[in-house]
Amino acid sequence: MAEFLTSIVHNIILMTSLTAWVTAQLFKTMTAYWRHGSFNAERLVGAGGMPSSHTALVVSLAVSIALREGLESDLFALAVILAGIVMYDAAGVRRAAGRQAKVINKLVREMRVEHKVRETRLKELLGHTPLEVLGGAVHGILVAYVFYVLYK
Template sequence: MAELLAAVGKNVVLMSALTAWFLAQVLKTLTSYWKHRRFRAERLVGAGGMPSSHTSLVVGLASAVALHDGVTSALFAVSIVLAGIVMYDAAGVRRAAGKQAKVINKLVREMRVEHTIKETRLKELLGHTPLEVMAGAFLGFFVAFLFHRFF
């Protein structure tokens, strides 16, 4: 088992992607603290926020594959398509779902005043703004570049 973990730890492509994701989660927690002036542990693993950790992960992966195998490799093609889908989902579908959750939460609050309705709070912070996605993409590329250059 130790040999397997050591071998995985030497995989520069995987380590680039995972490091980009981890750094994005830490940065997300710090930007949330700066914005709200309180520590929210949920930000270490939760969706939404600045920068997009999903984007950092897939752009870090695609960039590391491009630097390791070249942009003409089949693996790069797969990873760049995956990155495109994830980034579209983060800024499009999940962001729209978060906006809908906000409206539904408001309706539930208003209905509780007039009628008896069970309070069910939907998660509103699901997606990302285009800036959050771009920041995640930059972080992912930067981490992959550093791994390629120094490891």
């Protein structure tokens, strides 16, 4: 078991990607604090917000593979496709779902006034703006580059 954990910790590409995700979540928590003036622990693990931690993770994965294996490698191609899907989902599908949740929550509030519906609040912060996705991509690139410089 110790050998397994040691192997995981020494996998630089994995550690780079996880570091990008964790630090993006921390930045997301800080930006939410600066924006709203209060600490929200849900931001440490929740979806949505600036920067996109999912984007940071997959972009750092792709850049790490590019730096280590080269731009012509099959793994890089796979990582780029994965990153594209995740980024599209973050700024497209999940963002649209969040907007729909906002409208449904408003309808439920309005109908609740008339005592016709029991309130069930849907999570509205699901996706990202294109700027939040771009912020995650830049963060992922920077983390991958720092790891590359430190561990090449």
